[in-house]
Amino acid sequence: MASTPQFVFDPYSMAVQEDPYPFYAVLRREHPLYWSEAGRCWALSRFDDIAMACSDGVRFSSARGNVLDDDPARMGRTLGTSDAPKHDQLRALVNAAFMRGRVLEREAQIRQYAQEYLDAFVQAGGGDLIQALSARISASTICGILGFDRADHLQLKQWVDGLVYRDPVTRQLPESGHEARRAMIAYAQNTIAQRREKPEDDLISALIQAEVEGHKLSPEDLMHTVATLLGAGIESSSSFIGNAMLALHEHPDQAQLLAANLGMAPQAIEEMLRYDTPTQRFHRTATQDIEMHGKVIQSGQSVLVMYGSGNRDETKFKDPDRFDITRPPSRHLGFGNGVHFCLGSQLAKAVSRIFLEEWFARVQSFSIVRDQVVRMHSPVFRGLRSMPVRVTTHGSAGLPPMHLAPAA
Numbered sequence: 001m002a003s004t005p006q007f008v009f010d011p012y013s014m015a016v017q018e019d020p021y022p023f024y025a026v027l028r029r030e031h032p033l034y035w036s037e038a039g040r041c042w043a044l045s046r047f048d049d050i051a052m053a054c055s056d057g058v059r060f061s062s063a064r065g066n067v068l069d070d071d072p073a074r075m076g077r078t079l080g081t082s083d084a085p086k087h088d089q090l091r092a093l094v095n096a097a098f099m100r101g102r103v104l105e106r107e108a109q110i111r112q113y114a115q116e117y118l119d120a121f122v123q124a125g126g127g128d129l130i131q132a133l134s135a136r137i138s139a140s141t142i143c144g145i146l147g148f149d150r151a152d153h154l155q156l157k158q159w160v161d162g163l164v165y166r167d168p169v170t171r172q173l174p175e176s177g178h179e180a181r182r183a184m185i186a187y188a189q190n191t192i193a194q195r196r197e198k199p200e201d202d203l204i205s206a207l208i209q210a211e212v213e214g215h216k217l218s219p220e221d222l223m224h225t226v227a228t229l230l231g232a233g234i235e236s237s238s239s240f241i242g243n244a245m246l247a248l249h250e251h252p253d254q255a256q257l258l259a260a261n262l263g264m265a266p267q268a269i270e271e272m273l274r275y276d277t278p279t280q281r282f283h284r285t286a287t288q289d290i291e292m293h294g295k296v297i298q299s300g301q302s303v304l305v306m307y308g309s310g311n312r313d314e315t316k317f318k319d320p321d322r323f324d325i326t327r328p329p330s331r332h333l334g335f336g337n338g339v340h341f342c343l344g345s346q347l348a349k350a351v352s353r354i355f356l357e358e359w360f361a362r363v364q365s366f367s368i369v370r371d372q373v374v375r376m377h378s379p380v381f382r383g384l385r386s387m388p389v390r391v392t393t394h395g396s397a398g399l400p401p402m403h404l405a406p407a408a
Contacts, residue, residue, distance in 0.1 A: 007031070010038035011068065011281060011304060011379045012171045018375055020280065020382070021321065024309035033293040038171075039068060039379070041283070041302035047313035047333070049292065050305045053284060055338035057083045060284040060303060062340060067283050067380045068302070069172060071181065077224040080232075080282075080340060087339060092212040094225060094343060100206040103145055103347060110351055113140040114358045122362045126390040129368075130383075134241035134355075135234075141351055142233030146226065147202025148191060157238075159184040160231045161385075164378045188226045192219075203229070233344060237351045239278035239376075239383025244269075244352065245359075246387065247276055249368045251323045258325055259360045265353045268325035272352075273311075273334030275323045280308035280382045282336070307333035308382060365392040 007030075009023050010016060016023055027034055027045035034043045044050050053060040064070075066080040075081050079090050098104070117136045121127055139157040140150065148156060162180030166173060173181075192204060199205035207222055217225060248255040258268050281304045290297040297303060310333045312320040317330070335342035342348070369388040376383045 008038070009034055009036050009043060011036060011041075011043070012038060012166060012168060012377075014168060014377065017377055017382070020308055021312055024306065024312055027306075028309060028313060033295050033297070035295075036304070039302075039304070041068065041304050042297050043304045043306060045306050045309040047310035047316045050307065050310040050333060051337045053303065053305050054333075054336060054340060057087075057339060059287055059290055060305075061287050062087070062284060064285040065283055066340070068281075068304070069166065069379075070283065074224050074228070077221050078228040079225070079343060080228065084339070089212070089215055090217075090221065090225070091339075091343065093210045093215065093217050094207070096212055097203060097206040097210040098343070100210065103203060104350070106141075106145055106347075107350055107354065109144060110137075110141050111354050111358065113137050113144070114351075114354050118358050118362055122391055122393050125392075126366070127388070129245060129387045129389040130238065130242050130385060134238040137241070137355060138234050138237035138351065141237065141347075142230060145203050145233075145347075146230060147195065147200055147204045148187075148230075152187070156184065156187070156230065157234055159187075160234045161376075163231055164235055164376065164381055166377060166379055168377055184230070185223065185227060188230070189223055192222060192226065229344070232342075233347075235381055235383065236278050236342075236344075237348055239381055240272070240348065240352055241355055242384040242387055243276040243278060243382065244272040244356075245366075245389070246368065246373070246384070247272060247323050249366070254323060254325050258356070262357055262360060264325060265356045266349070267327075267329060268356070269349055269352050270329045270332065270334075271323065271325045271327050274317070274327075274330075274332040275311070276382065277308050277311055277332075277334040278381055278383055279334070279336070279342075281306045281380055282340075307336065362393055363391045364394045366390065 007026055009027060024045055027043060032046050032049065036043055044053055061083050062081055063076050063083045065075050070081065076086060079087060079094060082090060114137050117133055121133055135157050139153045143153045143156055159180040162177045165177060195205045195208055204226060207217060207225060210217065258264055284303045284305055286297045286299055286301050286303060288299045314320055335345040367390050372386065372388045373384060374386040376385050
């Protein structure tokens with residue numbers, strides 16, 4: 001993309017949603033601190049600046065929302081929307097609940113979900129990988145861990161979809177999104193009330209019971225924590241799987257390499273997170289005037305920390321636009337940085353690894369109907385709404401092993 005005096009970066013635009021990386025390259029090179037009039041925010045695009053801002057909760061606060069146009073009711077009540085000391089107390093309590101709820105010991109349950117949905121998918125010869133696979137696996141995983149009724153998992157995923165969408169014209173959460181928020185909160189509150197009466201072996205019960213140094217989660221903090229874990233858990237895992245499979249389709253040599261060496265899956269996942277991270281842009285608020293790159297961020301102004309751009313920073317990664325699953329693991333921003341580093345990172349990696357293992361155990365070849373791929377519209381997440389895929393299973397007649405149709 002040629003740089004011109006009219007260069008505009010709008011985090012809400014469909015051009016950015018479809019392919020943000022050329023925009024990021026211009027920002028890093030020419031506008032490392034950029035005022036987005038459309039987003040009413042400053043944008044940080046270089047790795048070191050992003051890492052610094054994420055590690056400096058004093059000057060770059062999360063307490064006024066960690067996404068653009070955040071819900072005021074969440075501010076200060078979740079891990080992502082609080083600063084120390086509130087954040088530290090919340091994190092300790094949620095960590096205690098993760099331990100009590102044995103969240104990282106759920107691999108057998110996750111694999112069962114993956115196998116169930118993948119078996120149906122490959123028997124049908126393919127389908128919409130997002131709606132039939134990644135959305136279902138991610139929703140069943142996080143909802144099962146939290147303790148939501150399995151019959152309601154798809155409805156919960158639909159509510160989460162409504163919450164992440166922003167209207168490209170108004171740049172606001174539409175009324176349907178507000179309705180989804182109200183419905184999801186009411187559902188969560190009802191489940192929490194049930195677990196108070198009758199605890200079960202799930203994360204909601206563990207969150208209710210969690211206590212650190214005499215402190216417990218307040219009813220409001222508990223409700224918003226549950227809603228946040230639900231939304232973040234579903235969307236990040238679903239988006240990661242979709243982005244990863246699209247990258248493998250567009251780089252068939254890497255898919256071939258991974259299929260032949262599934263022990264490389266953990267390393268490949270790190271590269272997938274770096275190359276096309278689901279959480280592209282989070283929000284901070286300046287608590288004081290901050291001078292950077294010859295400009296001044298004024299106290300009270302919004303700042304975007306753009307993980308997706310930092311992960312393509314030429315000063316940190318050799319040939320950053322190349323997708324290479326053999327790339328030696330290195331520090332990336334796929335799960336953020338600093339005190340807000342994603343608490344569920346190990347769970348997300350487990351879901352992703354299990355999906356890849358189970359996928360390549362069944363699938364000999366796959367092709368994506370590229371002109372029918374639909375991206376979500378969100379100033380935060382980078383993911384897909386739909387991605388039709390055709391598959392050939394091992395032992396089926398057809399293409400030779402791991403031949404992938406070239407990307408359209």
